[in-house]
Amino acid sequence: MANETTKAEIKPVETVTVKVDGSRVEVPKTTPDWQGNPIPTTILQACKMVGKEIPHYCYHPKLPVAGNCRMCLVEVGMPAMGRDRKPILNQDGTPKIQKGVLPYDPSLPRGAIACATPVAPNMEIHTDSDNTKMMREGILESLLINHPLDCTICDQAGECKLQEYSMEHGQAKSQFVETKVSKPKQVDLGPRIMLDDERCVLCTRCIRFTRDVAHDDALGIVNRGSYNTIAAYPGSKFDNNYTLNTVDLCPVGALTSKDFRFQMRVWFMKETESICTSCSTGCNIKVGSRENKVYRYEPRDNDAVNASWMCDEGRLNYKWVHREDRLKECLIRNHNSESRSVEWVTIIQELSERLSKCEKGSVAILASARASNEELYLIKLLADHFEAITDCVPRKGEGDDFLVQSDKNPNSNGARAIGIAFSEMGIQIPEIDEGISEGRIKTLLSFGENITRVGMNDELLAKLDLLVVSDILGSHAADKADFLLPGCAHLEKRGSFVNEKGRVQKFMKAVEAPGKARPDWEWLRELVVHVTNEKPADTLPGLFNEMSANNAAFGGIQWKDLGSLGTDIKI
Amino acid sequence: MPKEFRLILKNADKPGYTPDIDCYMANGGYEALKKSIALKAKETDDGKTKTPQEQIRDEVMSSGLRGRGGAGFSCGLKWSFVDRRSGKPIYMICNADESEPGTFKDRQIIHKDPHQLVEGMIISAFANDVHLAYIYIRGEFPEGARILNKALDEAREKGFLGKDVLGTGYDLEIHVHRGAGAYICGEETGLIESLEGKRAYPRIKPPYFPAVLGLYMCPTIVNNVETLCAVGHIMNMGGSEYAKLGTPRNTGTRIVSLSGMVKKPGYYEIEVGKATIGELIFDDAFGGGLLEGRTLKAIIPGGSSAKVLKAGEKFQMKRPNKDGELESVEVDLLDLPYDFDSLMAAGTMSGSSAIIVMDDSVDIVEALANVSAFYAHESCGQCTPCREGSLWMSKALNRMTSGKGRKEDADYLTHIATNIQGRTICAFGEACSWPVLSFVKKFKDEFEARGAADEAAQLESNQKGAVNSAN
Amino acid sequence: MSLNIPQKLESEIEELITHYPEKRSASMMLLHALQEHFGYVSKESIEWIAKKLELKPINVHELVTFYPMFRQEPAGKYVVKVCRTLSCALGGSGKLHKHVCSKLGLDAENHGLQTSEDGKFSVEFVECLASCGTAPVIMCNNEFHEGVSQEKADTIINQCP
């Protein structure tokens, strides 16, 4: 399940004083709702502000309130009102508190659902009283009577709210002796989603998400009462580009991702904070990996970028990292196209020797807007040394009006800010082509791109004296390269990107690179040192800070300023 | 001598009385509407002007009319909550989704005297500046829907409805909307959702109080059929005159639906509180007593969701003595006046004023199993305690009635029901748990005896089985 | 979608839609109209209504499965609904249901909708029909019968043409 966003600190104009578990606290009178509009602060929000978590299933800060799970019922007391509509006071002048009880049975509490009940002045909230506990126990018992004992095979086990709350708030034993309701299992809801209706607690988060956030009203509840089940219309598929968010939202194991289904238990996985690279939105993600294998991406909350969501396409775009045709060796080819595998020391040395013979102006560099700012900075140092013509390869696709951008490069704005690419990405490529064919350009350095895809055919490449290629996956250009340097996927290194809106965000290393592949910034720095005699910083944060200091666009921000949510720059 | 007092059903059963508008008008119909709509703005003593609408609302307030649907909430007060400053249209819905088992009063009004409802509705709509109103009638009343549609057409033809009602410039349209077999549509927010074309899931309150955020998120008034009919009579008689009917705080008349094991089941209109439960069951003017040779066992006083009352039960009631001071007196079940407050004091409710009588031939466990099956079937399943608990109770009772009871089942049922009441979105939680709680509490011996007998029988058959297999 | 809606029905439906400020509200009335016309609510009907009211089919499907009066399978020419709730049960509706079922050769233990072999009758044990004073009661299509003894039930069934 996705973490629920911690609300940004709001400096309230008006506050309300309430008592939470006996201590007086001031909370803002209004708090943003799921769309960011101010609404009267609810008990749940108020308690969260003072660090008291109230268990809940149906409530989600990014979805409209439903109030159906009743898990967040808490005992509340309100100031008693006299006949004159004024609060009755105790002898010491404090308002007299009347606890909520059932009008027909004052021995039982009348709970208030924390997710929808606004706080009122002098309200007393009991998140931990016996009555609150009793109500929670009752709800959990109800939820569990028809829930299957599937934890052993359920993918949600380990991150399941039903498991967690049962341990925390439930009873060890249920009195239930009847036959459980059986509902459809292994329901094929769509191409990426599998539904198990027996596990569903009918919180309707998935329905609300797809209706109100993804604007595809594809899910509903069919049947009635205890037999209620979540379903898509028979014969139609739940297949919009945001379906997998419902898996994160599902507090139990009812909705599971087909991609992740029965692949790995969640408690084995390491979580790494990273950025999705499938388009220029730069959705914040958590990478789940175990023993150098990536199992899943999950969105990470960032209100400035992707709220709590990400698209399915981006989420499932990680498998290439483990592809068989990953480049794993440093290769040097002689003019007979015979290649030899060498160590990094050798290739850097021989390459720098060759490069130092290059004349200024005879070098072209095609970098990638999928490279990190730090790498592009080092490439820029090389380019400046050779007075080289540079550009990046544009990548366009379809966008939507929610999260997906049509620019499929994650770092276009970084490439522009650093000066490798220009407002129209790829505008220099014809120039480079022309330079090569006219013999002005003798050396081509290509970083992270298959240049044959942008029209550089064999005939053109044959005119070059020197072709240096660094890439992650094998390609035709890689086969032609005089020097081939294996690169790293973003999951295998650290770095930063600048997204579509100019937010600088960093990504961390989740897995080790295969074979000889190593983080590009490391060998790029070695190359820069050898070729230019400059000494860029030798740590990644150092490189970032250096780049930022030398580049007006970044305004001197420091690596540590990025935090986990990034920071905005002017673009 | 207690007897019926017919106000709403004054004409319904008269020989030759038809649901036509002509017949209705020949019996004084639509006079209250004409009177109401002709009201002029009036200056009050403190110099403010009261619009005709405000005057009608004042009359309803002073009549003390309480909602006839179940909760018995003051109608005037309900109208006073309506948000009239939002700038949004105000809607009115007549709740004709009569679904509480035991109740069949609205059916009589709709089938026999539909114009009375139409007139009451037009006055109420006028009083609340409503221009679009609906009658939500339960799906099982296809004939009622047809009759109402015809009545509305007739009213439209006569100019009581539609554009420019009676030449006053006031527009009102009323449509009939049919339900399709869901008890939960009787809950006003469930009804609103249903009318919006959704599953009848009651809304959470706060924030969705119908008076502020009702139909299409606009202020909405939802009133029962009988309540709206009463409004017509209030305008005819004047609020204070109407308030003289019945007893203080329990004014007017009510139609009592009497069913179960009595000689003369049926509907009886009484002045509220002017007949006791005993009279309603035994008096010849009403139920006429139990069947031959039977004794009273229990009654459900306000539709099947009300807590059951056991024959011979005694209640402590506050009654004014001859000096006018309140004094506690013991009242037998049969001497309970049939009104809102007395039944509430007795720990139950008059609900939709439907009395179900059970005599000594009734198996109490079977009766509760029947009621529970109804509620398990009707739970909308939106919120957890009721969705899971209602079927759980029904399954347990079903097990008990099929010979697999246990001694601890009485406590088991109480445990389940306690977990539901007061924790749900709407009052259905109470509706499904109250019968269980009250039946089990008041007839615990029967539940335990049945469980014990089943356990003994089970043990015996197990032993037999063991002996047989040993042989 | 091959749904043959006669012009008259369609214009009735158009009229119904005008009763509501929001089209979606008309969905239940439309379901009633199509069920009355076709005898049941087919998948095609659901999709037709969804299109008519600018909804997703699931929005209509949700209603059909929630409200028990809508059926997704064809039923007999006459649908006999026997009330099973408390007052009728006290009045003997359990026996009445069994009687009707056995008369029509149906499973007396089955409370759900079941149709006789000749397809003429369907029997359903339903919740309260709101005429508890005249228990037990049954509905035969839109006709309502009060105080139904087993003999009266036989007559009602036998009189169905």
Next chain:
Amino acid sequence: MIIKRNPLTWFEKLYIPALIGGFKVTLSHFFKKKVTMQYPEEKWTVPEGYRGAPYLVKDEKDRTKCVSCQLCEFVCPPKAIKITPPGPEVNAERGNIEKEPEQFEINMLRCIFCGYCQEVCPEEAIFLQKDYSLTGESREEMIYDKTTLLELGGVKESNIKKWDKKAADAKAQQSH
């Protein structure tokens, strides 16, 4: 605390009585039944409840009981267990159990027969059985795979028939 050491008495200082005592014990064993075994020609019969090597078991219907929950893998102190989950393909044959491991490996060189796997198993699918002496000629040979483990484990009946009961309940509800 200081423990006082008593000096030996003169009798104790003789040592001979102690020697005689020792020989008595030795001598008595000449006449007792022999307890040593000629291992490996002779094999020890292990007592009931002995905890030897862990193997996977099948239920009475010949189904692998393991559902690949990986709790044993998690709990295993020497990290001897490696489970490969089945992945997303739906195996219709397995019915309502849905899941069984694609591969289940125990590295018997690492296994310390601690029994945590048996204790943690929610499905009663892995049991420490009587084998205590496992040998092989290579390290690879000592990594027992699923097939081997199931063969060695055999069938274990259990009173708890969770999945069967579930299937029966579902069927009963359908016919109702």
